[in-house]
Amino acid sequence: MALNIETFKTRALTALVFVVIMLGGLLYNQWSFLALFTLVHFGCWVEYQKLVGLIDKEYQQVNSFHQYGVMLAGFGFVLFMLNDTYSIGNFKLHELGWWMIVLAAIALPIVEVLFSKKPNAKLIVHSFLGLVYISLSWGLMMNLRDMPTGLIVPLVLIASIWINDTMAYIVGSFIGKTPLSKISPKKTWEGTIGGAVLAIVVVGIVMSNIDTSTINSSVKLPNYHWYVIAAIGAIVGTLGDLLESKLKRLANVKDSGSFMPGHGGFLDRFDSLILATPFVWLYLRLVL
Secondary structure, three states: OOOOHHHHHHHHHHHHHHHHHHHHHHHOOHHHHHHHHHHHHHHHHHHHHHHHHHHOHHHHHOOHHHHHHHHHHHHHHHHHOOOOOOEEOOEEHHHHHHHHHHHHHHHHHHHHHHHOOOOOHHHHHHHHHHHHHHHHHHHHHHHHHOOOOOOHHHHHHHHHHHHHHHHHHHHHHHHOOOEEEOOEEEEEHHHHHHHHHHHHHHHHHHHHOOOHHHOOOOOOOOOHHHHHHHHHHHHHHHHHHHHHHHHHHHHOOOOOOOOEOOOEOHHHHHHHHHHHHHHHHHHHHHHO
């Protein structure tokens, strides 16, 4: 696969803008972090529902209460995973999240029965899978930031995925010969392995020489944990990319959306992070 210079320039420029916006949301304060992933959460949901509607035409017939209700229920989980510092006066946002989940659990089944022409369990399953696929991940991302390790872990995870994605593209462009999967024909084993190795080595070496206590972290992880986190980001992130590619192939579309030139939509840009976040969260829960 020859390197397309114009494509690479477009991807590089839009990636730079994307990184600037991401860093602003990630680093400014906890509220900008919440605002960033609130936007990403709803953006992913809109695209997920569009893809599922193309895969299963019946899903296009779900009523508006169902369509927006599951999004709000998922956002309720995101809010529920916040700590007590996310509060307005004496009102804590995680309490609002709890009540959103409870109301959704009660109201959505009733609404489905009353307003659907013909209640369909399959459509409910599609939405439930969306909650697991999207809302679970972004809720755990909020909780990941609030762990004793602080903001540094989300930053390292995102950096690992970005380095892996970029290096896999470059390595694959120059020496890629063996297709990785029929799901994503442009991916090669050479690019995938090269990207993962470079991401793990770069992140591991850099983080081994950084004092994380200066980056909103009350716990210093032993150096080997950074290699593990980078490996999860690279390996599980690639699986997340393939999963989203499978959804797009089933829906017969090239991109999940078009908000970012050269990179597609929200799911196209965050597919790796969506799948990697729960695994990093679980890993830290086990080792901390």
